[in-house]
Amino acid sequence: MSIEINKIHHVGHVVYEMETALELYRKLGFVCQPPAYPMMAGQEGETPKPFGAANAHIAFVDNFIEIVTVVREGGRIPDDAHFVSLSAPPTALSRIIASINRTVVTISRCLARFEGMHILVFSSSDAVSSAARLDQEGVGHGGVLTVQRPVETSSGTQLVPVRLLEIDDEHVIEGRLAFAENPPLDALQTQIKTDHPNGATELVEAILCTGDGEFDPCVARYRLYLGVEARTEGEARVFDLGGGRITIIPDSRLTDLLPGEALPSLPGFAGYTVKVRDLHATRRHLEAHGFPMIETARGDVVVPGASLLGTAIIFRQD
Known part of the structure; x- marks a missing residue:
């Protein structure tokens, strides 16, 4: 694991x-x-x-x-x-x-x-270890690189070096997949704490939709990428990542999870989920600004992708 x-x-x-x-x-x-x-x-x-x-x-x-x-x-x-x-x-x-x-x-x-x-990057505590694990599983990658990530602080934008690892797999059609380390703790501690008016506090989920015939192979390759087993949640498979999750669902059942959603090309990311402090306050903000909303079976609030440049956003009570 x-x-x-x-x-x-x-x-x-x-x-x-x-x-x-x-x-x-x-x-x-x-x-x-x-x-x-x-x-x-x-x-x-x-x-x-x-x-x-x-x-x-x-x-x-x-x-x-x-x-x-x-x-x-x-x-x-x-x-x-x-x-x-x-x-x-x-x-x-x-x-x-x-x-x-x-x-x-x-x-x-x-x-x-x-x-x-089209982009999903996993947080790794050690990009070198992630690279070694991918090597062991036979997954292609571009090697560990050091890139500069901008961090907003009270004294201005600071470029902080972080290590990044790109997956290079011919089966990745959905976009760009990578692993990245977070900046050092002292850089995060000086980062300006953002108070979003909609109450959002954290990015917690990415939702991948795939053709029914490619569902099992897709779940299998994400098992290799992440090094964890998926659990079943209805018709979906979920990879739990501590503070987040990757949900994979077949196209024929996407509307069970996100009513009214459809992707023009598969596989593809249908949307992502953020946690909010007060879902009722978030709903009021979205209503005041004219956004259409759908409530899911689990009580989340979804703004459809048709209103958000092709990506549905799910707001979930923290």
């Missing part, structure tokens, strides 16, 4: 327009950090310009929601965007640019399928 995977690190909502997505999430009652746009000059002496992939975070204490888009020539950039200039020795810079270009290819491929959630 895996002991290094403890929860969901973050999910990624891939969108066509960053500004549209930020407006929508802020209306939902989430505090969104300013989006980050990488900047680089095409040639020496030229003015740096945005390129690659831009992202924005919705932060909780130790996980987050990421909004991701591809930077397009002439595309609209939000007024509060934070521009990150890339500067490094030529050999290092070439590797950074190659990595960004691979990310752009992945995001573009996701958008070609549908706008919605």
